[in-house]
Amino acid sequence: MPGMQTLARVLLAAGPADAEHIQPVTTGMIVKYAVTTVVGIALVWGVIRLFGWIEEKTRASFGVRAGLIGIGVILTAVGAYLGLFWAPPDRMMGDVQRIMYCHVPLLWNALIALCINFACSVLYLIKPSWKTDSLAEAAAETGVVMGANGVLLGAIWAKPTWGVWWTWDPRLIAAAIMLIAYAGYLALRRFIEDPDRRALWSSVVGILVAVDLPVVWFAVRWFRSIHQFQSSPSTVDPALRVPLRVMAFAFLFLLMGFLWQRYRIALAHRKDEVALPDALPTTARREVTP
Amino acid sequence: MSPPVRQPVGFFRATAILLRKDLLLEWRTRARVNALVFFALATLLLFAFALDANRNIMQAAAGGLLWLGLLFSSVLALGESFRVENENAALDGIRLVPASGRAIFIAKALGNTLLIYALGWLLLPVMVALYDIHLTLGPGPYAIALLLGCLSITAPGVVFSAIANNARARDVLLPLLLFPLLVPALLASVKATTLVFGGDPMDQLRSWLWLVAGFDVIYWALGFLLFPRVIED
Numbered sequence: 001m002p003g004m005q006t007l008a009r010v011l012l013a014a015g016p017a018d019a020e021h022i023q024p025v026t027t028g029m030i031v032k033y034a035v036t037t038v039v040g041i042a043l044v045w046g047v048i049r050l051f052g053w054i055e056e057k058t059r060a061s062f063g064v065r066a067g068l069i070g071i072g073v074i075l076t077a078v079g080a081y082l083g084l085f086w087a088p089p090d091r092m093m094g095d096v097q098r099i100m101y102c103h104v105p106l107l108w109n110a111l112i113a114l115c116i117n118f119a120c121s122v123l124y125l126i127k128p129s130w131k132t133d134s135l136a137e138a139a140a141e142t143g144v145v146m147g148a149n150g151v152l153l154g155a156i157w158a159k160p161t162w163g164v165w166w167t168w169d170p171r172l173i174a175a176a177i178m179l180i181a182y183a184g185y186l187a188l189r190r191f192i193e194d195p196d197r198r199a200l201w202s203s204v205v206g207i208l209v210a211v212d213l214p215v216v217w218f219a220v221r222w223f224r225s226i227h228q229f230q231s232s233p234s235t236v237d238p239a240l241r242v243p244l245r246v247m248a249f250a251f252l253f254l255l256m257g258f259l260w261q262r263y264r265i266a267l268a269h270r271k272d273e274v275a276l277p278d279a280l281p282t283t284a285r286r287e288v289t290p
Numbered sequence: 291m292s293p294p295v296r297q298p299v300g301f302f303r304a305t306a307i308l309l310r311k312d313l314l315l316e317w318r319t320r321a322r323v324n325a326l327v328f329f330a331l332a333t334l335l336l337f338a339f340a341l342d343a344n345r346n347i348m349q350a351a352a353g354g355l356l357w358l359g360l361l362f363s364s365v366l367a368l369g370e371s372f373r374v375e376n377e378n379a380a381l382d383g384i385r386l387v388p389a390s391g392r393a394i395f396i397a398k399a400l401g402n403t404l405l406i407y408a409l410g411w412l413l414l415p416v417m418v419a420l421y422d423i424h425l426t427l428g429p430g431p432y433a434i435a436l437l438l439g440c441l442s443i444t445a446p447g448v449v450f451s452a453i454a455n456n457a458r459a460r461d462v463l464l465p466l467l468l469f470p471l472l473v474p475a476l477l478a479s480v481k482a483t484t485l486v487f488g489g490d491p492m493d494q495l496r497s498w499l500w501l502v503a504g505f506d507v508i509y510w511a512l513g514f515l516l517f518p519r520v521i522e523d
Contacts, residue, residue, distance in 0.1 A: 125519060173473065181470035188467060191457045201453045204516045208446055208471060211508055215474055 044119035048131050051263065061264075069257035075250030082243035090240075099157040100240075105248040106150035107175070109255045113143030114182065114213055116259070121206030124199060130274070133199040134266035135259070136206060137189060142258045144182045146251070151175055162226065170219040171227035178216050181209040195273045304389045308397030315374060316405065322370055323405070326363050330409055331416060333359040338420055348421040353484030356410070356417060357439065357476055364406050364440075365465050368447040371398055372455040381521065391518030395448060399513065402444040403437075410436040426489040435486055435495075438502040439479030445509040446471055452520045475505035 083101035090097030120136035192198040375381040454463040482498040
């Protein structure tokens, strides 16, 4: 489909002509990303329903949250041991490379959280609900926290390996604007008092700022970048792969626990904001009636 | 005798009428356009001070300076563009006519694009004089790079401006939302403009322009889809 190809090139791979770095975009890829987006949004919808069901119909909410965070903490401890003592140091970078076991999983999970924010924004525009809005707020906040930590660790890693804390590289710029854009999103939420308008407008903004998410992911492939490509399990030594996987799941469990906790807080705020004002206090009523 | 029933006008006609109204408003209150021009000129002058009026640095950075000047001016233009609608609740009036929200979006975005685009041409001789730049590739590529860059600023700008207009601290909010979002598109515009000024021996201009065009397609499509939700009550 030549027309599809042209559109795909414009939308996805229209980076500078840097032939060996550009990932060829095929119709299959477009279909894959479209299907992934729809499935992801459906998945988030299912998670919201599950949250709501556990909150309302069962008494397991606290247990589930504590369990998620507990598993996350235990896995973090195991991953830290594996990453710091069990895995061998990198051949080129030595012990500094061990930062990878936190840097990469943190940013993976930050991107997951921000994709959840995007899915919630889309869902809110389709069917307004305080639950969707609360999860969007929770996801943006946890995503920004995890992303900021990941970028900070990246800077600490860059100093000994690249020689600078920060360099103006496409991947780094994209990650930095991702954080600033979502900080703007969170600021917008603080600046609007009316909960209905806040939810609607932040959904619109959430969809617009999500344009940066694929840029962050693909920046290393579209542009000439100092940052390395995405690795696949086949390109990473098994001894390095194990702690990376453990840490990825550790942070995933922590993310889920944090998300849920923050979601409960946000939902409680919404309920408070939309609650009807209290009736006049009894003393005031007594003054009015003779 | 009953009054004649007025048929609502079509989408394109509504867009044309709204665009004409916006441009007429700009023309009748020329003070705003003038302020915009002088603001952009002042920014370009200030950049020259910041770079110590070093001719080599200014020449190399001219593309970036031009786009920063246009970006700052566009924030003023976009903010104004919805502030005038606040008077007498004009935006509500337009929606009650009824005009479709998408027509309002296209008209506002096109109007602002025209304004910034004209400003870009106006700043060109100033840049030649101040920064000693040359249009190495000629006016054609400059026109295309300028137009694509302006389109990428205005579409998200109109959406955010409509949002910020009703929020607290609207003067802070518009740049806070707009600047980070625009960085990728702006970066590509800066690269393209720098190539137009400095020459393009490696034939890179086309791919940078495609990149801006890609962002244009995304921003305009999203704005077109989402804007009606922004102004609904």
